[in-house]
Amino acid sequence: MEYRTLPHGGEKISVLGLGAGSLHNADTAEVERTIEAAIEAGVNHFDFIPSNSKPFEGMARALGRHRDEVHIQVHLGAEYTKGDYGWTTDAPLAISEFERRLASLGTDYADFGFIHCIDEDADLDRVMNGGIWDYALHAKQEGIIRHLAFSTHSTHIARRLVATGEFDLAMFSLNPMYDYTDASEYGRGEASDRMALYQEFERAGIGVSVMKPFAGGRLLDAAQSPFGRALTRVQCIQYALDKPGVLTVLPGVRGMDDLREILKYLDASPEERDYLELADVAPQVREARCVYCNHCQPCPAGLQIALINKYYDLACLGDELAADHYRNLELHASDCVACGHCDSRCPFGVEQSAHMNTIAEYFGI
Numbered sequence: 001m002e003y004r005t006l007p008h009g010g011e012k013i014s015v016l017g018l019g020a021g022s023l024h025n026a027d028t029a030e031v032e033r034t035i036e037a038a039i040e041a042g043v044n045h046f047d048f049i050p051s052n053s054k055p056f057e058g059m060a061r062a063l064g065r066h067r068d069e070v071h072i073q074v075h076l077g078a079e080y081t082k083g084d085y086g087w088t089t090d091a092p093l094a095i096s097e098f099e100r101r102l103a104s105l106g107t108d109y110a111d112f113g114f115i116h117c118i119d120e121d122a123d124l125d126r127v128m129n130g131g132i133w134d135y136a137l138h139a140k141q142e143g144i145i146r147h148l149a150f151s152t153h154s155t156h157i158a159r160r161l162v163a164t165g166e167f168d169l170a171m172f173s174l175n176p177m178y179d180y181t182d183a184s185e186y187g188r189g190e191a192s193d194r195m196a197l198y199q200e201f202e203r204a205g206i207g208v209s210v211m212k213p214f215a216g217g218r219l220l221d222a223a224q225s226p227f228g229r230a231l232t233r234v235q236c237i238q239y240a241l242d243k244p245g246v247l248t249v250l251p252g253v254r255g256m257d258d259l260r261e262i263l264k265y266l267d268a269s270p271e272e273r274d275y276l277e278l279a280d281v282a283p284q285v286r287e288a289r290c291v292y293c294n295h296c297q298p299c300p301a302g303l304q305i306a307l308i309n310k311y312y313d314l315a316c317l318g319d320e321l322a323a324d325h326y327r328n329l330e331l332h333a334s335d336c337v338a339c340g341h342c343d344s345r346c347p348f349g350v351e352q353s354a355h356m357n358t359i360a361e362y363f364g365i
C-alpha cells in the first residue's frame with residue numbers, strides 16, 4: 001500500500017480507501033470481514049455513508065479492534081431516522097444524527113467531520129448560517145472532529161468552501177467521465193475548470209478523497225460508458241490518483257468480492273494502470289494539456305516530466321510551495337535535451353519538448 005500525507009496534520013493516508021455506500025448488500029458478518037480484510041491490506045481511510053443503517057453493527061465491530069489505526073469520515077447532513085439514508089440541512093437533526101452515528105460506530109470522534117454533500121448555494125447558506133457550521137467549528141475545538149472536511153460535486157461550491165480557509169480535506173467526485181463529458185449531473189464544471197480546482201485544492205493544502213471513481217460503475221461497462229468502451233477499476237483509480245491534491249480513492253464496495261477487485265490495484269503492472277486509450281475516445285482530452293499520466297516515461301535525460309508539469313501548473317496559480325518543490329528537483333526543464341521522445345509518446349498530443357522551454361523560462365532553470 002502507498003500512503004500520502006495530509007498537508008494539514010501530517011497523517012499518512014492509504015491511496016486506496018473504502019466507501020460504505022453499498023455495504024448494505026452484505027450481512028453483518030461480511031461487513032465486519034470486509035473492513036477487517038481491508039485494514040489487513042493496509043487500507044486506513046474509510047467513509048461511512050451506507051445506504052441504510054444496517055451495516056453499522058459490522059462496521060463498529062471491526063472498527064473497535066482498530067480505531068487508532070484508521071481514519072473515518074463522518075458526515076454532518078446524513079440521517080438515518082427511518083433506517084434508510086437521508087440528506088438534511090436541518091441543524092438539530094444533522095447534529096443529533098452525527099453524534100448518534102459516532103456512537104453506532106463505537107467511537108467518540110471523527111477523524112474527518114464532513115459538511116455533507118452540498119451542491120447548491122442556498123443549501124450551503126443554510127449550513128453556514130443555520131447551525132451546522134457553528135457546531136462543526138465547536139466540535140473541532142472539542143476534539144470530536146479532528147479535521148474539517150466537505151463533500152460536493154460542484155466546483156463552484158467547492159471554491160466557496162475552500163475560501164473559508166477552515167478545511168483540510170475535500171471529498172470530490174472525480175473520474176474521466178465527469179472530467180471530460182457532460183454526461184452526468186455529478187460532473188459539474190468544464191474539464192479545464194475541474195483541473196484548475198484540483199490545483200487549487202493542492203495549493204490550499206486541502207487533500208482530496210475521491211468519490212465515484214468509476215462513475216457509479218458506468219465507466220466499467222462499455223454499453224454505459226460515454227467513451228464507448230469500458231475502463232478497468234485499476235485505470236480509473238490510477239486516473240484519480242494522478243490528479244493534483246488527491247490523497248485517496250474511495251470506491252464503494254458491496255462486500256468481499258468487490259474488495260478483492262479493488263485491491264487488485266496494488267499488484268497491477270504499469271501497463272494495467274495506464275489509461276492511454278482515453279486519449280482516443282475523449283476529444284476534450286486532446287486539448288494538448290498534460291494530465292500527468294507519465295506515459296511519456298522514461299525520459300532519456302531522466303526528467304520527471306509529469307511532476308515538472310504539475311509543479312509548473314501549480315506555480316502558475318501562485319503556489320509558492322510547488323515552485324519550491326520544482327526548484328528542489330534534481331533535474332529541471334532546462335535539462336531537457338529536446339530529444340522528442342516525450343512528444344512521440346504522449347497520447348494527449350502535448351508537445352512537451354517545446355513546453356519544457358516555457359517551463360524553464362518561467363522558473364529560470
Ligand code: SF4
Pocket residue numbers: 289290291292293294295296297305306309342345346347348349350352
Ligand atoms: S506529457 Fe503527455 S504523456 Fe507525458 S505526463 Fe503529460 S500527458 Fe502524460
Ligand code: SF4
Pocket residue numbers: 298299300301302303305335336337338339340341342343352353356
Ligand atoms: S524532449 Fe526533453 S523532456 Fe522530453 S523525453 Fe526528451 S529530454 Fe525528456
